[in-house]
Amino acid sequence: MWAQIEGDRGIAPVASTGDFEVGGIEVNTTGKGPEEARDAGYRQATRLAWEKLWTQRGRGGPAPALDDGTLSGMVSAISVEHEEIGPHRYVAKLGVVFDRGRAAGYLGLQGGGTRSAPLLVIPLINQGGVASVFETRTPWQKAWADFHTGESVIDYVRPNGSGADGLLLDAGQVGRRSRNWWRTILDQYGAEDVLIPIARLERQWPGGPVKGTFVARYGPDNRFLGSFELTAANEDQLPAMLSEAVKRIDTIYAAALAQGQLRPDPSLNSQPQIDPKLINAIVDKLGPPPGLSGGTRDAAPAAAVSGATGPSIQVQFASPDAGAVDAALAAVRGVPGVQGAATSSLALGGVSVMRVGYGGDLEALAAALRAQGWKVTQGAGVLMIRR
Structure with a gap:
């Protein structure tokens, strides 16, 4: 196992913001020297990138004619994809990043749109008959790590592939x-569902x-969304x-989100159901606490909730020690609407059960407990509470 996590592996994803990035801008400029030629290339790239950004945002018509000073003020970074520098010439392919706050007004944007829930990305690549994700560094992993997600409507969760990611x-x-198992994985990375972009080279x-x-796939069932070839x-x-x-797979995922297909799988967030018959069987098997007869054990809870006009509801709670039992009883008795509460099964160091007299139904008691700061799991006729 150590061999699967040791070594130099993993590619850290680039930090993405909401800025507008325009890549693939080709320039060919001249100047009295290499610096002047490069500066001219940057200015030309900025103008071309502004026109391309205007078209990409679907504004229609020609882009506003802004002077070089205004455009330069909107640029937060220029990335070099490829460049050749001569004594008097500059030939390059550049990327220009426009600051969202400064450019949004010229683009007529009123704010961001709806984004997806956090979705874990597992970039699977098949090449040479071998399928891999983070077992080794791959060009597909690097492509996803270099992708600027700021403009995407998908909230990508991108592991860097180091440490236990390979396992x-x-x-x-x-x-x-x-x-x-999927729920365990998603909780580890703070995601709600999974995306599986696949590349076969x-x-x-x-x-x-x-x-x-x-191929763009998603969900624990590996559902198909779209495919293409390059x-x-x-x-x-x-x-x-x-x-x-x-970029094209991101477009597929964005379209799926717009069509309502990228909703988190409800089966990944199912709540456990507590069988009251099982609880009653365990309570009966435990018998009365030491020092109490069977009749006394049954009488104590009944006496505690005898004044209740509502139904008696079973509530499970963690009881590491006697103090936790007293604290839980006192807290539940203080919930508005509770008319009495007493333990019906005591298990120090485990899970105890109390019977609660409440002037309402199970859902109302669960809501009242949540309002008091309890985390409540609701089953069929029984509640489990914890802080």
């Missing part, structure tokens, strides 16, 4: 259907084209192809 999120995990010959088949001319073009694939 918990392996290629076999996507085929598991156990809701209990086929290399035609060494140094030749790389064909990629990409081809890179060679290995050098593979990162660009995977980056484009991530």
Whole structure:
């Protein structure tokens, strides 16, 4: 197991904000020197990126003609995808990041839209007949780590692949259907459901084209949402192809969210049902507490709740010691509407049971307990409470 988590593995995801990023801007400028040529390239990239951003946001018509000073004030970063610098020429492919707060007014944006619940991303890649996620560093993992999620409507939870990630999120995990296991995994990463983007790479010959088949799936049942194919001319073009694939898969997930398909699976959040017959059987098997006869044990709870006009409701609670029992009884007796409470089964160091006289139904008592700060699990005719 140590061999599966040791070593240099994992790719930290880039920190994403809500800023607007426009990539793939090609420039070719000249100047008296390399610095002047590069500055001219940055200015040209900013103008071209602004026009592209305007089109991407679907505003229609030509982009507002802003001067270089205004555009420069909206730019928070320029990333270099590729560049060649000569004595008097600058040729590059750049990315421009516009600050959302400064650019939103010119774009006519009134605020953000609806975002998804936190969704765990498991980037599965198949290449050379081997499926992997975080067992080793892969180009598919890197493409997802480099993806800027700020503009996406999907709230991606992206593990970096180090430590125990390689054990918990392996290629076999996507085929598991156990809701209990998935719930454990999702709780570990603070997510509510799972997304499974799959890439299958086929290399035609060494140094030749790389064909990629990409599939967007989601949920513990690995449900299909969409697929497409892309081809890179060679290995050098593979990162660009995977980056484009991530953007297209994000579009598929965004469309699924708009159609209501990315709602968290309700089976991942099911509450345990407490069988009252099982509780009664355990209580009867335990017998009366030491020093009390069977009749005395039954009489004590009855006396405690004899003044209650409502039904007697069973409530389970953790009782590590006698003080916890007294504290739980006192707290429940102080809930508005409770007319009496007494233990019917005492298990120090375990779970005890009290009978509560309440002038209402089970749902009303559960709501009243929650209002007092208790965490309540509701079963069929019985409640379990904890702080």
